[in-house]
Amino acid sequence: MKCDLCDKEAVVHMTQVVNGEMKEVHLCEEHAIAQGIDLNSPISITDILMGLSGPQKNIAHELSLACPRCGMAREEFRKTGRLGCPDCYKTFMAELTMAIKAMHHSGQHLGKIPAREGVQTKVKSKIARLQQDLEAAIAREDFEKAAKLRDQIKKHREENTPDDGSKK
Amino acid sequence: MTLDGLLQRHGGWLESGPDEGPVISSRVRLARNLRDTTFPGWASKEVRNRVWNEVVLAFDGVPDNGSFLRWRMDELSTLDRDLLFERHLISRELAERQTGSGVFVNEDECRAVMVNEEDHIRLQSLQPGMNLQKAWEIADELDNALEQGLSYAFSSKLGYLTACPSNVGTGLRASVMLHLPGLVLTEEIKPVINAVSKIGLAVRGLWGEGSEASGHMFQISNQITLGKPELEIITNLEQIVLEVIEHEKNARLRLMSKQEIRVHDHVGRAYGILANAALMATGEALDLLSALRMGVDLGLTPNMVRRDIDRLFIRIQPAHLQKEAGVVLSPEERDIKRAQLVRKFLEGK
Ligand SMILES: [Zn+2]
Ligand SMILES: [Zn+2]
Numbered sequence: 001m002k003c004d005l006c007d008k009e010a011v012v013h014m015t016q017v018v019n020g021e022m023k024e025v026h027l028c029e030e031h032a033i034a035q036g037i038d039l040n041s042p043i044s045i046t047d048i049l050m051g052l053s054g055p056q057k058n059i060a061h062e063l064s065l066a067c068p069r070c071g072m073a074r075e076e077f078r079k080t081g082r083l084g085c086p087d088c089y090k091t092f093m094a095e096l097t098m099a100i101k102a103m104h105h106s107g108q109h110l111g112k113i114p115a116r117e118g119v120q121t122k123v124k125s126k127i128a129r130l131q132q133d134l135e136a137a138i139a140r141e142d143f144e145k146a147a148k149l150r151d152q153i154k155k156h157r158e159e160n161t162p163d164d165g166s167k168k
Numbered sequence: 169m170t171l172d173g174l175l176q177r178h179g180g181w182l183e184s185g186p187d188e189g190p191v192i193s194s195r196v197r198l199a200r201n202l203r204d205t206t207f208p209g210w211a212s213k214e215v216r217n218r219v220w221n222e223v224v225l226a227f228d229g230v231p232d233n234g235s236f237l238r239w240r241m242d243e244l245s246t247l248d249r250d251l252l253f254e255r256h257l258i259s260r261e262l263a264e265r266q267t268g269s270g271v272f273v274n275e276d277e278c279r280a281v282m283v284n285e286e287d288h289i290r291l292q293s294l295q296p297g298m299n300l301q302k303a304w305e306i307a308d309e310l311d312n313a314l315e316q317g318l319s320y321a322f323s324s325k326l327g328y329l330t331a332c333p334s335n336v337g338t339g340l341r342a343s344v345m346l347h348l349p350g351l352v353l354t355e356e357i358k359p360v361i362n363a364v365s366k367i368g369l370a371v372r373g374l375w376g377e378g379s380e381a382s383g384h385m386f387q388i389s390n391q392i393t394l395g396k397p398e399l400e401i402i403t404n405l406e407q408i409v410l411e412v413i414e415h416e417k418n419a420r421l422r423l424m425s426k427q428e429i430r431v432h433d434h435v436g437r438a439y440g441i442l443a444n445a446a447l448m449a450t451g452e453a454l455d456l457l458s459a460l461r462m463g464v465d466l467g468l469t470p471n472m473v474r475r476d477i478d479r480l481f482i483r484i485q486p487a488h489l490q491k492e493a494g495v496v497l498s499p500e501e502r503d504i505k506r507a508q509l510v511r512k513f514l515e516g517k
Contacts, residue, residue, distance in 0.1 A: 106395020
């Protein structure tokens with residue numbers, strides 16, 4: 001079996017939890033080291049390979065500590081406060097979401113969108129902005145405006161939901 | 169143009185500043201990263217080199233790409249890197265990086281693109297005086313041009329993805345450099361800094377490493393980058409900066425109406441030392457030039473114009489002095505050269 005991150009033969013096989021989902025992970029020696037797995041430690045490597053390790057849950061937890069794309073360990077991220085690659089945002093989503101909310105008092109981008117991004121991204125962004133306006137309108141009890149915004153959001157959502165043929 | 173050519177120039181953003189006393193310049197910075205690519209701080213040399221090459225290619229799509237000079241950090245001496253840093257064209261962090269790291273600077277120095285700093289791309293647009301809107305428009309335009317050749321890491325929820333979560337979203341850091349000697353002398357600077365910090369903006373000293381402000385220069389910038397459109401971030405910052413400028417102007421007026429003789433003494437003594445000292449450290453020079461600059465604003469030094477003093481602020485720095493001398497100088501030799509440079513300038517006035 002090949003390594004998940006390159007074409008080399010995988011020597012470490014394990015279960016990783018990503019965003020609450022169990023996922024099989026296969027790594028070559030180099031990438032296993034990059035993930036912070038100590039290949040020199042006879043206990044862990046043998047145990048993992050032979051499936052003789054302690055409670056499965058524990059391993060799953062240990063292994064969820066690194067980004068599958070760039071190999072940055074959670075420990076490293078915590079130490080430096082810097083991420084290893086754009087995918088780290090998914091890997092460390094739980095703690096990042098909290099940190100980002102605390103830093104920016106928001107969790108939704110409302111600025112510029114690269115021209116290369118597809119229509120879907122633009123629609124999502126438009127809806128997010130309308131949603132924020134809607135919340136503001138409700139907060140100041142401008143219900144007339146709120147109703148209009150709600151209709152606009154609904155319209156955008158309907159227009160951009162792929163037709164699955166179930167309607168009509 | 170070589171780096172030595174750069175030295176002969178005065179930095180476009182200092183060249184034509186509108187007459188706005190406390191304001192030095194406005195800056196907009198955008199952080200961008202390439203999709204599916206490890207961030208520079210965690211990437212291998214190969215990846216960093218690939219990023220550099222991709223940016224070089226993307227520059228072909230920039231309309232006036234011929235006006236950009238480019239340097240890779242690993243081909244520059246420490247002195248040259250310091251020179252770029254002192255001119256605000258690169259960050260201290262970029263100056264310390266090597267493989268794959270570099271900078272593109274356009275001839276008037278109003279635009280610079282750092283490659284492989286903390287993020288793959290840090291695009292900067294500098295304007296003289298209070299001109300955030302224009303700085304943003306220019307940055308936005310350059311960003312659009314580069315984007316045609318690059319796929320940015322972007323999420324519809326978190327916007328532009330950056331190496332540090334504090335830059336995520338717009339990736340936009342807007343800042344204004346201010347000269348605030350009035351608030352320092354009236355000891356009102358602390359409450360102003362506290363108030364500004366409380367509303368989510370950052371205040372930093374402009375020169376020197378820490379937050380200690382040499383030359384009474386301060387930089388005010390936004391901290392929040394996510395959840396607001398770019399123009400809103402810029403407009404908010406602009407409003408607060410205008411208020412700080414008002415406070416500074418009022419502080420100067422109060423000083424002049426209540427303590428004119430002390431202000432005169434302060435400026436005059438600064439002039440006396442600048443005109444006669446034989447040894448001068450950077451920090452001392454910055455503080456004395458700051459007093460002189462305020463003197464110009466208040467009409468106390470009729471022979472001088474602010475722009476000349478602003479140029480001196482740049483020229484007295486260590487790398488600039490050494491480039492001008494053409495040799496590496498010891499700290500004491502620099503202090504001698506610095507004092508000479510300032511004396512010569514004042515004699516010419
Ligand atoms: Zn591998
Ligand atoms: Zn990663």
